[in-house]
Amino acid sequence: MISTSLRSSSHDLVQAANLEALARVLPVRGQRDTARRLLDGRSLCALARLDASALADAGGLSPSSALRLARVLRLGQRILAEGGGGIGGGSQGGRGDSEVHADRPxxxxxxxxxxxxxxxxxxxxxxxxxxxxxxxxxxxxxxxxxxxxxxxxxxxxxxxxxxxxxxxxxxxxxxxxxxxxxxxxxxxxxxxxxxxxxxxxxxxxxxxxxxxxxxxxxxxxxxxxxxxxxxxxx
Structure with a gap:
């Protein structure tokens, strides 16, 4: 993959948005610092694959806080799988429809x-x-x-x-x-x-x-x- 200043800038914006979104759902004080630790070298998708114990270790969370975060991340995965989402439009709906449209990516x-x-x-x-x-x-x-x-x-x-x-x-x-x-x-x-x-x-x-x-x-x-x-x- 070829790196450019535009790609780097866009990536920084995505990372900042991920940090802000994660901080908002953390049930602890010092949310932004905790979010930074959790996202250190990880994408949100990778974070969602961690169990509560791994989340506790990565973010310094209590077991109850880690369990709550794990449930929030799992819910986000289910919403994404059912509804999809994208840049540039496209139809929404359940994934049960096996018809794939070129004009509805x-x-x-x-x-x-x-x-x-x-x-x-x-x-x-x-x-x-x-x-x-x-x-x-x-x-x-x-x-x-x-x-x-x-x-x-x-x-x-x-x-x-x-x-x-x-x-x-x-x-x-x-x-x-x-x-x-x-x-x-x-x-x-x-x-x-x-x-x-x-x-x-x-x-x-x-x-x-x-x-x-x-x-x-x-x-x-x-x-x-x-x-x-x-x-x-x-």
């Missing part, structure tokens, strides 16, 4: 959020769709390091072809907590779309997910989207 984000929640390295996911754009299967095709996910079109389309997918939506997480697409993300998107056109399996969108938010590259690029399929509104 939140329908794909809901499925992808579950796969990447709490991941501390980049992981690249593929949603395999049938001809009616109903979700057939979700696959993880690559798991990277803290800073980069190595993905090759061969890995993405091998399973799509073998399993008879009519179209795909891809997505990956940014462990940094900043969902802003990097230049590498744009380059990968163009490569995948080009291969998708060649093999007859269009790439309908590429979502970047982080910190409970997401960015749709199809919405971001608008008329410049390099793939085929119905076009998303700007």
């Amino acid at each position: 939140a329908s794909a984000a809901r499925w992808l959020m579950d796969a990447v929640a709490g991941c501390e390295v980049e992981t690249f996911q593929v949603l395999l769709l049938d001809p009616r754009h109903r979700l057939r299967e979700r696959l993880e095709v690559s798991r990277g390091t803290l800073n980069a996910s190595l993905v090759h079109p061969r890995e993405v389309f091998r399973e799509a072809i073998r399993r008879g997918a009519a179209a795909i939506i891809v997505g990956h997480n940014h462990p940094s907590g900043d969902p802003e697409p990097s230049p590498e993300d744009h380059a990968v998107t163009h490569r995948l779309c080009e291969v998708g056109i060649l093999v007859g399996i269009p790439v309908l969108d590429h979502l970047v997910l982080a910190g409970g938010a997401w960015v749709s590259l199809r919405q971001r690029l608008g008329s410049r989207w390099p793939g085929e399929g119905p076009r998303a509104p700007n």
Whole structure:
């Protein structure tokens, strides 16, 4: 992943927002200091994976305060899994609907959020769709390091072809907590779309997910989207 001053500034804003949100729900005095200890080297998603005992150790909390925080974090995970959320719009609703819409990226984000929640390295996911754009299967095709996910079109389309997918939506997480697409993300998107056109399996969108938010590259690029399929509104 390529670092820029803009990405760094955006990441700082996300971290500050996470700190403020966590401090508000802590049932202790000195909330901001405790929140800083809890978030030291961790995302909110990673924090939500800790049990009450680990939260107590990380934040210096009493057992009762740690248990209360664990329950709040679990509730947040359930709300996110059921409702989804993102940057750039998209429909809301239950995750029980298996239909995935290219012009409503939140329908794909809901499925992808579950796969990447709490991941501390980049992981690249593929949603395999049938001809009616109903979700057939979700696959993880690559798991990277803290800073980069190595993905090759061969890995993405091998399973799509073998399993008879009519179209795909891809997505990956940014462990940094900043969902802003990097230049590498744009380059990968163009490569995948080009291969998708060649093999007859269009790439309908590429979502970047982080910190409970997401960015749709199809919405971001608008008329410049390099793939085929119905076009998303700007």
